[in-house]
Each structure stands twice: as C-alpha cells, then as structure tokens.
Amino acid sequence: MQENEFYSLVQEAGHLESMDRAQAASEAVLATLGETLTGGEAEDVAAQLPDELARILEDADHDGAGYDRGAFVDRVGEHLRDTDVEPDDAEQFAEAVTDAVAAALTDGEIQNLKSQLDDGLHPLFEDVTVDPDQL
Template sequence: MKYARFIEKVAERMGGSLGQAEAVTQAALLTLAERITGGEARDLAEQLPTELREFLTTTDEPAEAFDLDEFVRRVSIRAGVDSDTASRGVPAVFQTLHRAVGDGEFQDVLGQLPKEFQNLVPELIRRR
C-alpha cells in the first residue's frame, strides 16, 4: 500500500481530514514502537511505505507496558488532537495497518499487546 493511500484510508475510517489522519498515523506508530519490542517494530516497518518506517524505528528500547487508554492519550498529545479524535484515529490506524501488512505480521504485533487492542480491528473478531 502506498503512503498516500494509507493516509486516505485512515482519514476515511476516522472521519477526519488528511492532515489529522497523517498526524494521528505518525503519532500512533511512534506510540506503537514504544509498546512493542524493537525487533517487532522493525519487522512491521519493513512492510510499510518508506515514509512510515521512520516512526517505528526510532527506538531500540524494550517494550513499555501500558494499556489502550494510555496509548490513546499519548497519540492525542503527539498528534495535537483532542481525545475524541485520537479515540477514532487509533482504530483507523490499526485497521489500516492490518490491511497493509496482512494477518501474519499483524497477529505478531497484537501478540505483544494487551487483549483490549484486538477490539480495534473488528474483522479479526469476526474471524474467531
């Protein structure tokens, strides 16, 4: 998936502007990189458009443990959007990530996150 298409899909899913979608996407990937191991972040980055890779490869630190509420809070601050926009944007980014990288890699990412993150991607729930 190309960068422009990725951002368009996030904007569509969150019901926001392209600018908001871009900011939320970048913030969500930075936050995801903090939440998963550096190796997994690099694996995910390899499957994304070049313009998005840098947001996942900014740290080699071990994964931090925090929940979905904290994830959304960090995205809100980083993207400069209110909490409602971040709450709509985070699922949009995760759903678009899932479409961009496929089930295998996405399941690897979800495996490092609390179960509550699975609810962000309804198509995974329907498959169970």
C-alpha cells in the same frame, strides 16, 4: 500499499478533513505503537509499511511499554497535542490508523504484533473495516 493510500484510508476511517490531519494522526498512532513494541517486532511491522511510515515506527523508543487501551489512547492524545488534530478524538484515530496498519500487514505479522500487545489493544487489529483487496 503506498503512503497516499494509507493516509487516504486513515482520512476516511477517521473522518478527518484533510490528508495533513490524516498524516498527523498516523504519526501519533505509529509512534505510540512503536513505544509499546520491542525493536525487533517494530522492524518486522515497519518492513510491511510504506517507507515514511516505517521510519516513524522504527524511530520510536521501543521500550515495550505494554500500554493498555486507555494508556495507549492517552499517549496518542499526547502525541497529537502539538498538531492541529484534536487530541480528544485519539480513540477514533487509533482505530482508523490501526485499521490501515492491519490492511498493510500479512495475517502472520498481525498475529506477531498482537502477541506483544496488551489484550485490550487486540481489538484495534481485529474486525478491520478496510478491505486490502480494494487498494
């Protein structure tokens, strides 16, 4: 998957008006995801993403934050505060970005990723509405 394809998926799924807003939402969610993973797992996920997106994930503080769903969404909202994307819609953007992430990852990597996440975050990577075969 290419960067522009990833952002297009996020733009459509997140009902965002522009590619710039899709990029801002993606950066916020990936930075938050990176915070909740260990460095090794973040690197494994990053290896299957386009380069620019991989760097966001790799550059996050990998402290294994263990966010539950509410804390994850709140943290995404915090990352969005200095952008032109509405932080109140952080839940919608988290779902859109994680759908695009799940479409980019192999099934095995999705399982590895979920093993490091709070159970409340697992649904973000399940029932993905993006069909990777259409990319």
